[in-house]
Amino acid sequence: MEKPADTRDTADTTAAAAVAKHSKDEASPSPTSTPAKKPRIGSSPRAGSSPAEVAASPGSAPFIADLNPDATIEADDAASDAGYESDSASRASTSICSTVRDYEFENNRRYHRFQEGRYQFPNDEPEQEREDMKHAMIVHLCQGKLHYAPLDHPQKILDVGTGTGIWAIDMGDEYPEADIQGIDLSPIQPQWVPPNVSFMVDDAEAEWLIPPQSLDYIHIRHMTSSIRDWPTLLSRAYRALKPGGWIELQELKFQVKCDDGTLREGNMIQNFYETMESALVHFNVDLLAMRHNKKNVTEAGFIDVTEIPFKIPIGTWPKDPRLKMVGLYNRSMIHDALYGVAARPFTRGLKWTLDELEVYLVDVRKELTDGSQHGYMPFNIVIGQKPS
Numbered sequence: 001m002e003k004p005a006d007t008r009d010t011a012d013t014t015a016a017a018a019v020a021k022h023s024k025d026e027a028s029p030s031p032t033s034t035p036a037k038k039p040r041i042g043s044s045p046r047a048g049s050s051p052a053e054v055a056a057s058p059g060s061a062p063f064i065a066d067l068n069p070d071a072t073i074e075a076d077d078a079a080s081d082a083g084y085e086s087d088s089a090s091r092a093s094t095s096i097c098s099t100v101r102d103y104e105f106e107n108n109r110r111y112h113r114f115q116e117g118r119y120q121f122p123n124d125e126p127e128q129e130r131e132d133m134k135h136a137m138i139v140h141l142c143q144g145k146l147h148y149a150p151l152d153h154p155q156k157i158l159d160v161g162t163g164t165g166i167w168a169i170d171m172g173d174e175y176p177e178a179d180i181q182g183i184d185l186s187p188i189q190p191q192w193v194p195p196n197v198s199f200m201v202d203d204a205e206a207e208w209l210i211p212p213q214s215l216d217y218i219h220i221r222h223m224t225s226s227i228r229d230w231p232t233l234l235s236r237a238y239r240a241l242k243p244g245g246w247i248e249l250q251e252l253k254f255q256v257k258c259d260d261g262t263l264r265e266g267n268m269i270q271n272f273y274e275t276m277e278s279a280l281v282h283f284n285v286d287l288l289a290m291r292h293n294k295k296n297v298t299e300a301g302f303i304d305v306t307e308i309p310f311k312i313p314i315g316t317w318p319k320d321p322r323l324k325m326v327g328l329y330n331r332s333m334i335h336d337a338l339y340g341v342a343a344r345p346f347t348r349g350l351k352w353t354l355d356e357l358e359v360y361l362v363d364v365r366k367e368l369t370d371g372s373q374h375g376y377m378p379f380n381i382v383i384g385q386k387p388s
């Protein structure tokens with residue numbers, strides 16, 4: 001196992017520290033002032049909330065109506081990016097605990113060994129830190145909610161592509177009577193976890209051995225850049241769920257959007273995502289597959305399928321303090337991702353050299369420091385229920 005027990009216990013501080021290294025900007029919210037892992041501002045929706053209520057009610061589910069997540073984000077005219085260190089974060093390292101048996105190394109990064117080559121991104125410590133930061137960002141965006149499906153005393157929960165297991169562990173705390181299992185290609189989850197949480201190395205795109213009609217809830221997050229065949233995955237999920245069980249997909253859309261005309265033509269972050277999209281084609285992955293999530297979930301047989309759209313700002317430009325914080329997380333998350341996520345797809349898929357990649361990334365990093373562009377990324381949550 002990769003991390004000592006106390007590493008997971010300090011996930012909040014890890015994520016906050018990762019953000020903090022990017023921001024000495026006093027105009028930005030202090031990352032350490034906000035509990036990143038569990039900002040329990042609201043609670044996750046429980047049974048009895050219909051999807052319509054989930055998406056609209058300010059009473060039992062005060063998250064959507066209060067957030068108005070899809071509204072135009074007001075910019076903070078006083079926002080400043082002073083102190084942002086654009087070249088200090090992307091670093092390659094290897095874990096002293098890793099073994100050659102479990103991992104493979106390339107581009108000075110570490111990758112999974114089981115089903116080698118299936119997932120194009122690293123699984124080393126810097127990437128794990130970044131994934132934990134992404135978790136903190138999403139939970140903060142969702143005001144502490146770990147899920148939007150209205151769960152009713154769930155007994156068995158599956159987290160597909162659990163990564164560092166941080167969501168599964170939080171769910172284990174929130175639902176102590178449920179069994180939470182996370183599966184992943186990489187054995188990077190901590191050893192010491194709540195007694196109701198377990199992890200297994202498995203390929204979600206292989207035949208599922210989970211007994212039919214045995215699960216209450218399946219959670220799939222940040223998998224759009226991994227999964228090749230969504231309809232097959234969703235039909236397996238459908239079979240594994242009990243009647244009345246819920247599925248939830250939470251996915252970023254890797255596109256830079258803007259509502260106020262400040263985005264420059266030829267924005268390099270957008271260019272990076274477009275280049276990544278063409279690189280992943282070589283691995284049979286559609287980077288923008290999440291745009292079909294609602295349709296795919298519906299076609300798999302789920303009912304009451306609801307899509308909840310959010311906007312995740314890039315940078316500290318929003319006026320709203322929560323979105324400013326989310327934007328800070330996102331900018332750090334993108335910055336830290338660049339080399340690691342591009343190395344394999346761009347070299348193996350597009351046949352770039354690492355030198356070409358490094359030169360290209362200089363301009364992408366520069367773009368991230370430009371606070372005059374009010375860019376954001378869509379983030380959509382889709383929930384659906386298996387008919388009773």
Ligand SMILES: C[S@@+](CC[C@H](N)C(=O)[O-])C[C@H]1O[C@@H](n2cnc3c(N)ncnc32)[C@H](O)[C@@H]1O
Nearest residue numbers: 119161162163184185186203204205221222226
């Ligand atoms: C971007 S991370 C997301 C982690 C986690 N879902 C989260 O939101 O924190 C994607 C994870 O999916 C895993 N993965 C990718 N393809 C997979 C597959 N076919 N089966 C199981 N896990 C997979 C990767 O190893 C990686 O840990």
